[in-house]
Amino acid sequence: MAKTASLKLDDKEYPLPIIEGTEGEKAIDTRTLRAASGYIAYDQGYGNTGSCESKITFLDGDNGILRHRGYPIDQLANQSDFVETAYLVIYGDLPNQARRKEFGLLLRKNAAVETQMQKILEGFPTNASPMAMLSALVSALPAYHADLATNNFEKDLQNFDLAAAVAMSKIRTFVAMIYRYQKGLPFIFPKQELPFCDNFLHMMFSEPYKDYIAMPEVAKALNLLLLLHADHEQNCSTSTVRMVGSSAANLFTSISAGICALSGPLHGGANVAVMQMLQSIHDEGDDGTRFIAAAKSGSKSNRLMGFGHAVYRNFDPRAKIIGDACDTVLRKLGVEDPLLVIAKNLEQAALKDEYFVTRKLYPNVDFYSGIIMRALGIPMNMFTTMFAIGRAPGYIANWREVASNPKGRIYRPRQVYVGVTKRDYVPMAQRG
Ligand code: CMC
Numbered sequence: 001m002a003k004t005a006s007l008k009l010d011d012k013e014y015p016l017p018i019i020e021g022t023e024g025e026k027a028i029d030t031r032t033l034r035a036a037s038g039y040i041a042y043d044q045g046y047g048n049t050g051s052c053e054s055k056i057t058f059l060d061g062d063n064g065i066l067r068h069r070g071y072p073i074d075q076l077a078n079q080s081d082f083v084e085t086a087y088l089v090i091y092g093d094l095p096n097q098a099r100r101k102e103f104g105l106l107l108r109k110n111a112a113v114e115t116q117m118q119k120i121l122e123g124f125p126t127n128a129s130p131m132a133m134l135s136a137l138v139s140a141l142p143a144y145h146a147d148l149a150t151n152n153f154e155k156d157l158q159n160f161d162l163a164a165a166v167a168m169s170k171i172r173t174f175v176a177m178i179y180r181y182q183k184g185l186p187f188i189f190p191k192q193e194l195p196f197c198d199n200f201l202h203m204m205f206s207e208p209y210k211d212y213i214a215m216p217e218v219a220k221a222l223n224l225l226l227l228l229h230a231d232h233e234q235n236c237s238t239s240t241v242r243m244v245g246s247s248a249a250n251l252f253t254s255i256s257a258g259i260c261a262l263s264g265p266l267h268g269g270a271n272v273a274v275m276q277m278l279q280s281i282h283d284e285g286d287d288g289t290r291f292i293a294a295a296k297s298g299s300k301s302n303r304l305m306g307f308g309h310a311v312y313r314n315f316d317p318r319a320k321i322i323g324d325a326c327d328t329v330l331r332k333l334g335v336e337d338p339l340l341v342i343a344k345n346l347e348q349a350a351l352k353d354e355y356f357v358t359r360k361l362y363p364n365v366d367f368y369s370g371i372i373m374r375a376l377g378i379p380m381n382m383f384t385t386m387f388a389i390g391r392a393p394g395y396i397a398n399w400r401e402v403a404s405n406p407k408g409r410i411y412r413p414r415q416v417y418v419g420v421t422k423r424d425y426v427p428m429a430q431r432g
Contacts, residue, residue, distance in 0.1 A: 009037055019050075023058050040414045047310065051234060051411070052242065056089060056397045059233040061311035066318065068231055069093065077321045082226040083107065083196045086393035089231045090164055090400070104196075106165035111190035111199060113173050114144050121174075121181055130178045130385045131263035137174045139256035141166065149250035153403040156250050160403075163251045164396045171255075171392050172196065175385045176203035182381075197222040200389070205377060217332040218376055224325055225372055228318045228365060229390025231397060233311070237261035237268065241395045243411040245402040255395045259388050265305075268387040274306035275370040275380050278339040281346070288346040296355045304350060306367030308359070318365040323347075326368045335375045343371060 003018040005028045014037055017029040027050045030041045043049045058067045066073040068089050076085050080094075087095045087103050095103060120140055124133050142149035148163040150156055156163065177187050180203075188206045190199050197219045205212035214222075232238065241258035245251075262268035281288050295304035309316055326340060347363050350356045373383055402408055 007033070007037075009039060012037070019053070021053075023060070034414070040416070042416055046239075046413075051239060052401070054233070054398070054401055055092065056394070056401065057231045057233045059311060061309070062313050064312060064314040064317050064320075066232070073228070073317050074321060077224060077227060080227065081197075081223045082230070082390070085227045085230050086168060089393040090397045103165070106161065107169045107196060108190075108192045108199075110162070110166045110169045111173050111192075113170060113177065117144060118177070118187060121177055124181075126182050126184070129263070130175070130182070130382055131259060131269075131388070133178045133181075134171070134174055134385050134388060135256045135259040135263075137178075138167070138171060138252055138259055141170065141252035141256075142250055145252070149252050151248050151250050151253075153248055157400070157403055160251075160400060164400075167251060167255055167396055168392045169196075172200050172389050173203060175382065175389055176200055178385065179204055179379070179382055195219070197226065201376075215333075217329065221325065221329040221372055222376060225322070225369060225386070226390035228322055228369075229387055229394075231391070231394030235267065235310075236264070237391065238394055238398050242398050242402050245399045246408060246411040248403075251396065251399050251403075254399050255392065258391075258395045262388055262391065263384055266300075268384045268391075270305055270364070270366040271370045271373070271383040271387060272380055274343075274366050275339070275374070275383070277305050278342050278346075278370075281342050282338055288342065288349055291346070292349060292353060296353075304346075304356075304361070306363055307350060307356065308361040309364045312362065312364070313360045315362045316364040319363045319367055322365060322368045322372065323363065326371050329372055330375050333375055337371055337374065339374070340371050343368065 003020075004015040005018055007014045007016055014033065016033065019027045019029050021027075034040050041049070056069065058070070059065065068076060068085065069092055071080075071088065071094075076088075080088070083104060084095065084100060087100065091099075117137065117140060120137060121133060124136075145163070145166055148156065148159045148166065173190055180187055186208065188203045191202055191211075194202055198214045201214040201218065201222065202212050234242075237258040240261040241254045244257040245254040249257075265273045277291060280286075281291060284290070291302075291304060294302040295307075329335075330337060330340060347367070350361070355361075369387075370380065370383055373386055374380070378386060
């Protein structure tokens, strides 16, 4: 028999169905509550609200578990690469050789950006925020691929494979173009024969008549970095993609909204904030004591960046992998970064501090990702756009789930109104 929960309100009982996920996650289905009782469920920030059923990513924050389509993140990090993991996240299974080749080819064929789109970029001041430029370019994609972006789920799903490849491949090209535009360098065309990450590095760092050829260690480190960002359940930007998508908006428009959400310092922008913090500690010759003390004040603007997570209460498995990779990558590249030493000392100090221990605040993925990006030659202001390249598969897979759900509804939360109650309009002449 199906399990139900019972809610007692004003002496009346309301049975509420229980939904159980494949990993034993339990939820009380409150969808009928308002119609039956007049009450809504209140959950500011949705921290305890399941907004959807999803088959993409399983995350157990209490035990530091992250799995994509069933595969543990450490196995993917050790054995897969970004494009294969992207395929897995988007399509649900690891590709066989033929499917992997097909997917790779589609990505390669759709890497180049239309000349007219370059003009959009050139309309921005060169010092504009790279995330603002990126979301604008992605939101312009429907204009150049109208057949893939009809705002009709059925039609857009028929062209999904191509739309997904366009989104993933072009987001990467846009990021390289933004970097070069800001530096006043000419754009570099993608090279069809190069793998995804090598091609990105080629478009970023090639010089006229001198192709940049990525060292295998560099391409591997970039693969790992992007792979670790591929998806992360219902985070702020992915939920935004789902919310916008639920209005039947096309894939590109929905992703563009996600990129806007990602830009905030409490989300994707944290990787920049971490590096700024580490740099300040370095410049001040401090050992981090001042930042730790300030972080304990409870003020949001003084938080220890790269620490804490809305869901993980034990450790962020991605942080563990990336923290270890930092050492390896820097050693292989022969880079000595004083910020890595500061980060490690800061981590040790915070992990011993009662404030952080009692609140279960551990380093998250952003704590070390900036150090790897710096070693790869990526400037700090581009860090969050790198996160966006990595998160694109997650956005795509989540949009697809929304678009393919025949029972899906438009996302439309309720609120508890706490404003002024009804009053009558007062003409201007009578106002004090
Ligand atoms: N430094 C100092 N105090 C903190 C921090 C921090 N980084 N994070 C949380 N706290 C405090 C918070 O003020 C609260 O204190 P109290 O109980 O005294 O009111 C307590 O710890 C519990 O906070 P929480 O409920 O765990 O935090 P949250 O769910 O509201 O916020 C967070 C999660 C990630 C926004 C927050 O931890 C934070 O601002 N971290 C720094 C920014 C950061 O690194 N963001 C990247 C997140 S991972 C990548 C991504 O998913 O985008």
